[in-house]
Amino acid sequence: MCGIIGIAGQTTVADRLVDALQRLEYRGYDSAGIATFSNGSLDRRRAVGKLSALRKLLFSDPLEGTSGIGHTRWATHGTVTAQNAHPHMTDTVALVHNGIIENFKDLKEDLVSNGYTFEGESDTEVVTQLFTFHLKQTGSGQGAMKATLDAIEGAFALAIQIIDEPDVLYCARKGSPLVVGIGEGENFIGSDALALSGLTNRVIYLEEGDWAVISPDTIQLFDHTHTMVYRQEKQSLNTGALVSKGNYNHFMLKEIHEQPIVVAQTLGKYIDYSKRSIDLGDLPIDLSQIPRVTLIACGTSYYAAMVAKYWFEKIAKVPVDLDIASEFRYRDAVMAEGGLTLLISQSGETADTLAALRHAKEKGQIIATIINVDGSSMARESEMVFHTYAGPEIGVASTKAFTCQLSVLACLVLATAKAKQSLSQEDEQQYVKALEEAPSLMSMALTKEDQFKTVARDLAKARDILFLGRGVDYPIALEGALKLKEISYIHAEGYAAGEMKHGPIALIDENVPVIVLAPSSEIYEKTISNMQEVLARGGKIVLISDDAGLQGYRDDSLATIELPKAKSFISPLLYSIPIQLLAYYTAIAKGTDVDQPRNLAKSVTVE
Template identity: 60%
Template sequence: MCGIIGIVGAEDVADRLLDGLRRLEYRGYDSAGIATVVGGHIERRRAQGKLVNLAKVLAAEPLPGTTGIAHTRWATHGAPTTSNAHPHATEEVAVVHNGIIENFKALRDELIGRGRVFTSETDTEVVAHLVSELIEQGAEPADAVAQVLPRLHGAFALAVLFRKHPDLLIGARLGSPLVVGYGEGETYLGSDALALAPLTQRIAYLDEGDWVVVTRDGAQVFDKDNVPVERAVTLSGVSGAMIDKGNHRHFMLKEIYEQPVVVAQTLRSYVRRIDDQVSLPIPDFDLSAIRRVTIVACGTSFYAGMVAKYWFEQFARMPVDLDVASEFRYRAPVMEPEGGLALFISQSGETADTLAALRHARAEGQKIAVVVNVPTSSMAREADLLLPSHAGPEIGVASTKAFTCQLAVLAALVANVARAKGRLTPEEEKDIVRHLSEAPSAINQALAQDEAVQALAPLIVPARDVLYLGRGTDYPLALEGALKLKEISYIHAEGYAAGEMKHGPIALIDEAVPVIVIAPSGPLFEKTVSNMQEVQARGGKVVLISDEDGIAAAGEGCLATLALPKVHPLIAPMVYAVPVQLLAYHVAVIKGTDVDQPRNLAKSVTVE
């Protein structure tokens, strides 16, 4: 979600802070700002909207200073205005903040009662006032922060700048990531390694509850009990080059087209063609002891988990619970004290709801498996079984390649569990390996239909509502297709299990509501076609996505058809994800929406 970068440097830092924010644009934001210490006082430059607006402010009013903090904000408390943009400041301190201070109202009322004057609607400003009060009373910066942190309830990453200490920053994290970067005569703070990549490769990840005092000479980390601790310095491996769109118009389109390569990369980590086996990065994890799986995720990752539920039940014959992360803890789930595996799926590995659910499951005695695209993330570091999805950086807010790579990892995990449980013969495992190995080529064939999808898009653009239908693992694909269309084109769309149409949603059908039917030929094809014909009988305009056999059998009377390669049901979700992604993309392009950074959305959601 929001992005943080801080520099304690030897020369003016504003330009580098702005460059760091540009590297964090993918996270989603609606305002931005920078603060430095100049001539013994704090100076700020802030702007509503995109970073180009902040760049214009800086061009008109340059900002000197060798120590500074910068932030891209995704609005939670208060509208996305300049006055609500970070950094928030008093005369003594400036603060940037990712996350949410849940008890901010009580703290704000307390501070107002003591005469403090607020200039924003945000929760963050209470942190600035709390620290400032103690500084004004004579406290040293580290002592002030140490006293304030226990008063803050919620999730946060903080960076604090001090008027009287122009060569000092203090950072803190609780439920939201923060990293320290080490340079030559400079030290840095960032919300992730990508923000710091042009500055340094030497980084340390703060643990939960840590806070850190940063100077030019280095950093001293303290744990939640204010005890000095050491955190390992590692090489991030993140390129300092700005990630660009190449020859593609948008990051989303580039990432859609990267899927054959990144799915192949991911499968290479899990599939051994030499002996036709599926392997895991940690082979000594006792999968045979698992008796029940609980899958927890949000958004697109949740739909990947839905597909995995079908696979676990089909191949491993295991009971599986599936939960939206934001609901998981609050329904008091009953979890197996022995043999329970809790599986968490996340692109960023920092999603607040999913991370909180992970910690709840840990407290309930579950073994923790994590499918994540960022192997240095909080979830990855807290997992018993880490399953990286090697999608590479995903910049577009609407997830595409991360989704198909998650499916590849989950298929490998299911095969391993099935083998460990004695549910998979060597011949069946060879079949799975063969089909998974066919996935990159089949995805590439699906991408060859891009022009056909582009030609189809104008038929969808005028719609106010769109329905997606599917059965079996095509049902999660229907939900995912509807989500993509909503996210980037702002057209209302819903996905349904095809058999559920006649239980209510069929009342919505008329000639103005396009219905996207996902129906590869196979054991569920005839059932889905029957539901499709119910739609057509009521004047609904159907777009059928199937293979040539399916289209030949059922394509008559459709508004349009889209032919994909004929594939095994195991890899169909990876292949059929492509046209629903492309359809959402081309509809959004025609409508002129912001494809890569759609309104109100953020890439990594670090508040509950």
């Protein structure tokens, strides 16, 4: 989940490489570096930490050159040191890498036996030395590229510069995303189209196993058999304006506030508001014939899938299996013939989810994906793609992508229920009406921001925090705990409220705040009973509910926050706002790095 950039150009590129790395820093920020051909040799600058450290180094020690490669790192093999930072170099080769080379130890042993030495622990250094070896053996960049790709195993994206071709860049992808950008008198390489924002909006998405030779004037593409191929050029919608923080202090806060708009945009793609009905367009399958749905995702997307399981089974009357992507392949699941496997990923490149997709396809499943990035690997390998319209999400902790995923899932559930005749036209209109109201209710929740800020000051003093919810609000409790852990580093856990008495209640004392999500609904009284169990043991409650739910409990709680009354169907959308704001302002109170929390990266492209 590192970020890669390359420019084959005709003017000095160092500043533009660093600017592009800034757009990629959400992919990793343990260290960063760039390399160019300058003054007759390859040269590089590397720095540990945020990109600002590299900028500072380049200010004091500039780097010339009209073509070059850059990298921002999320550490896998090798600790966070300058030695393990990219680019890795020999006298003739500079190389950056995203992914994991699984056979690097065997390759390293072979290289050592041939007299090669290593200064660090990284698998990337092994690839650099291997490419150098094959360059010497074959005498050409293309020959070295073929031999290296035939030798390495794993998931990777590579960008390479060699001393004998200073204006040429080599790149390859297998299991990790890479795009080629087309310019005027210069061409580009990037981990995603967002990296190329401001450089070009003309892109070619490399397919699995592809590699390329890029010069300022030419682009040559090859497939995994090393046969020259043609790939279609596409227009990227990403622009520099989309990745600005605007007037907000952090991307995360900006993205929280964008949710009413992007949820409305996403719903608008799947709802015919004139008829108050769901319209998914022409699908290649008959939803009425789906015997079973398998939902697969990781992290926050998994909690969106958990909400959808409740919806599918209650509304569409379709049985659902729910799997964490990283576990799915290893339990050898029995899958229904003709079943639908629905995979959810913000980036469309999540390594575990992509591997699960391919496994489900081998099992004969119909494959559908919900993604936020057009042209991603999962989009290209799916039979059906349901796009979210969240726009680029830069904050590492997902917010608007999550609620847009919920929006698409809600529409897909209703479409399935309608196809299976589990839903009357009148009921469909009522559900659609609730979805139609969701963006305005989310906007109303955002007006409570000062209350969340006040509560967060108390939460920031805690070492442990619990989140409770029932029904569709249980996954939101899990998501709330995840958000808090991600950016504030406070230990937090989410529980189904009824499970408190089966163990977790032993943790309760006056030092453990408990955040209860309890909209007034048919299971409201059950949740409140569990809340009373916490209060009886000295626990400090933060109760989040609507006006009816808050009546009679204001004096017993650490805090109460009122949200507008909403249909239980859309409460996951509405109650996502408070858990995000609580996490955000708790992190602010603790002084942590909200947009770039330690040890995390946005796009998880390694297993």
